[in-house]
Amino acid sequence: MSRIILFNKPFQVLTQFTDSEGRATLADYIKTKDVYAAGRLDYDSEGLLILTDDGQLQHTLADPKFKLEKTYWAQVEGEIDEDALKQLRQGVELKDGTTRPAGAKKIAEPAVWPRNPPIRERKNQPTSWIELKITEGKNRQVRRMTAAAGFPTLRLIRAAIGDWSLEGLKPGEHRVEEVYIPAAPRKTHPARRSGNRSENRGKSPDRSAAAKSGTSASTTTKSRPSRPANKSKSRGKPR
Template sequence: MSQLILLNKPYGVICQFSEHPLHPTLKSCVPLSGVYPAGRLDTDSEGLLLLTGEGPLQHRISDPRWKLPKTYWVQVEGQASDEQLAQLRAGVDLGDFTTQPAQARRIDAPELWERKPPVRFRKTVPDCWLEIVISEGKNRQVRRMTAKVGLPTLRLVRVAIGPWRLDGLLPGEMRSLEVNLEDLPRVQHAGRGGKPGDRPQQRQAPQSAKGVKTPAFRFARGKKP
């Protein structure tokens, strides 16, 4: 069994342990040695970050051949139309690459912790929340996707990576789990070492024009390892 740390990375924290001149680092909320991020999360994004000191587990989580689906709750500027959601689901040409098809749907505003600093709104422009699920991890991908279809991101929170979810962790809190490497999904994606046809099928996203009810975030405090 390998130890896996689930951290709710606060807004403004940079995903490194070495000192940074402008931002607090993971050292400010992870009082452990010998663990490293399995993947990254942008400094201006919040939510689930996985850390481990086990090389095989870190490789399995972060290697492009074994990309686990990542679920984001995204507050965007504007009201998402069916056409814009269809663009996200089909794949978005970002110039340097075209994204793989994603799951995208409107959701009701989730009950989350207050962000510090708060999101800056334009009073004359409405906003809405989306749930977006991708299995890639390119730099600032979700933000670039929403901006490309005309929905600039205001706030981005990652709530799940594969089978692991925040489940009540507040910003800066973490939880330790024991993980059996053999229990992780074994399907490889096409490309970067995968074979054509190995990519898991995307679930059909809801087509309703109305918002989808989203379970409230549970504020139970997580146990620190």
């Protein structure tokens, strides 16, 4: 069993345990030893962060190649329209490549805590909320995606990672769960096995046995007795 900690990271908290500049870190909230953040959540973002004491699980949760879906709630500037949502779903062209297709829809303002400090709102400028589901982890990806679609993000909350969610957690709170991850089966390299066969190929059992006993193969072969050299000559001579 592996231990995980589900943590609701507040705004302006680093996803690390130390900071030379004196900013708030995980150490201000998590007192459990030998746990590490599985992935990152930006300093100015809020919401679900998973910590674990299992290296394999940490790699699975953090590595984008495993395509673990992450759900975000983003408050964006302006009344987002269907064209922008369609663009987010199909993939947005960023400087480091096009994003994968994502789930994107407009939602009502979620029942979340007030942010401290609150977002900077413009007079006569409405805002709207969207839910975005992505399976990759480019740097500040959600913010860059919404900006590229014409609707900059004002507030960003990660609501879920896979089947784990923020449910029941206030900012700064966490809960501990245990999960089971089966170990991957060991694989034998085929070249290594064929190499062992080729080494034994061509060796006779006699030679192998002789080698084990310390006796050479020639000493185990019996030689035939030779005939006397003068026997054939004596038959041809008259008496």
